[in-house]
Amino acid sequence: MECTGERYLPEFDGDWTLEHLHRYLLACELAADKIVLDIACGDGYGSAMLAKHAVDVTGVDIDSPTVERARSKYKANNLRFLQGSATAIPMDDSSVDLVVSFETIEHLTEQESMLCEINRVLRSNGMLLISSPDKYEYSDVPGYQNPFHPKELYREEFDALLQRHFAYHSLLGQRVIFGSVIASPEQRPFLSWEKEAGLGRTEGLPHAVYHVAVASDAPLPQLPSSLFSAPLEHSSGMRQLKASLQGAQINLQSCQQELASAKEQLSALLNSRSWKLTDPLRRLAAQIRKWRS
Structure with missing residues (x-):
């Protein structure tokens, strides 16, 4: 598969390795004993990760050659790959406990339809774990335009979209950082200090480039803050x-x-x-x- 920048491929290492793998590591924390749908699964590496924790995992992608490649590359008794789109998911109503959708919604203009479909396949106490780049930090600040993203969302737009479709939701921030994190395991705010801002104190992660959200019609579980580290030599800049x-x-x-x-x-x-x-x-x-x- 050619690395065009539209899909993450494990063979092509860089900063995006941290971004994508960290999100799936968080998803694995939620997948235990659950039936999981990985929508727009791409290469299938994430679905394979989830299959090590979940009861059953279905990876769905719109591109048939990509699905065939995933089937031949990742095999497990509780893992399957199907061809289908995020607006026409090939699964039954109320059949899934957890839907994982990373870096997909910005590829669609039919975002409301996508969330309606996800709601259709989710059980009443099911959960969605979804991520999307923040338009301000991802595009506006660097003056960058991703040709594969027809409809990026600002934080407020993403928040409002989830609010329209789920009774509960919570937003987390994500960015690649090579450094040190100290976090309390207790229920306290995640605090950040920025050296370049005169050691200014912030609750939460400042300048988050991606938003990772958990949404459900049932009360949400407590999610931990986390770190996925890698040697500085592996960064794109290095x-x-x-x-x-x-x-x-x-x-x-x-x-x-x-x-x-x-x-x-x-x-x-x-x-x-x-x-x-x-x-x-x-x-x-x-x-x-x-x-x-």
């Missing part, structure tokens, strides 16, 4: 820096080779018979220039 350094080293080696070649040519010229024979003439010309000055 990879780009290494590539630039390698390019600079190649250019330096090329310059060194050209300099060595020039020195060899100069040495050959200085030691040549013709150069030695014309040396008296060069000395005379230099003396004449000295007299004239």
